[in-house]
Amino acid sequence: MSRQQKRDARERELLDAARGVIADEGILEFRMAELARRAGCSVGTLYTHFESKEDVILAVAVESVTCLETLAERVAALPLRTPARLLGIVAADFLRRQARPEMAELEQLVLNASIWRRASRSRVAELRSRIEGVSNGVRNLMRDAEAAGEFATAPAPGWVDLIDYGLWGLVAGLNDLGGVREHVARSLDHSLQPGSPLVRNSVVLINSVPWRDPLQDPDVLEVLQSVVALVECRS
Numbered sequence: 001m002s003r004q005q006k007r008d009a010r011e012r013e014l015l016d017a018a019r020g021v022i023a024d025e026g027i028l029e030f031r032m033a034e035l036a037r038r039a040g041c042s043v044g045t046l047y048t049h050f051e052s053k054e055d056v057i058l059a060v061a062v063e064s065v066t067c068l069e070t071l072a073e074r075v076a077a078l079p080l081r082t083p084a085r086l087l088g089i090v091a092a093d094f095l096r097r098q099a100r101p102e103m104a105e106l107e108q109l110v111l112n113a114s115i116w117r118r119a120s121r122s123r124v125a126e127l128r129s130r131i132e133g134v135s136n137g138v139r140n141l142m143r144d145a146e147a148a149g150e151f152a153t154a155p156a157p158g159w160v161d162l163i164d165y166g167l168w169g170l171v172a173g174l175n176d177l178g179g180v181r182e183h184v185a186r187s188l189d190h191s192l193q194p195g196s197p198l199v200r201n202s203v204v205l206i207n208s209v210p211w212r213d214p215l216q217d218p219d220v221l222e223v224l225q226s227v228v229a230l231v232e233c234r235s
Helices: 005-023 032-039 043-050 053-076 083-100 101-109 111-120 121-147 159-178 197-206 217-234
Strands: none
Touching: 005 032, 005 043, 005 053, 005 083, 005 101, 005 217, 032 043, 032 053, 053 101, 053 121, 053 217, 083 101, 083 111, 083 159, 083 217, 101 159, 101 217, 121 159, 159 197, 197 217
């Protein structure tokens, strides 16, 4: 094993330990000293891999977003119509966040500009690249649908941005509300059922463009069942 390979392997071990600290202590209580203790190394060793605590946090977030990118690619490969696959990506993201709520919280935190300002440029660039990878996958899916003639009429200008940002905002926003529903949103149905706010609003948004064959209620149930099976199989 080369020196670089050993370094990369050690960094993966450090990130595994970092995920454990975050899961047990919470992201706001994350400390480099505790990470060093769990990883069996000195704090100084940590700083030979990461320039700051924020770099560790961004590196963990990169792995989490990469998981979403992989899931989105698998959903995009399902034998479903494009509107159904878009809903499937929303469902997969929801299930991923539900399974690892501490990682969902982390992903929200790293979008804060104060984190980016304290992190190194290389770590910021890596995270931005992964986020763009997810977004580009969704956008390519929609552009392919347009090229394949899946629309009854030409969509309005800016429709790709509308769907891409809108679906992401729904998942992230409802996930945040779900996390505090006991305090400020007690009546919120934070589930993946066909009638839940996430699913209903996602369907409305997806169907806001003129698909020849828009999503119908039977499609929604089929999509949710397919994605749950896919995510469970991956687990």
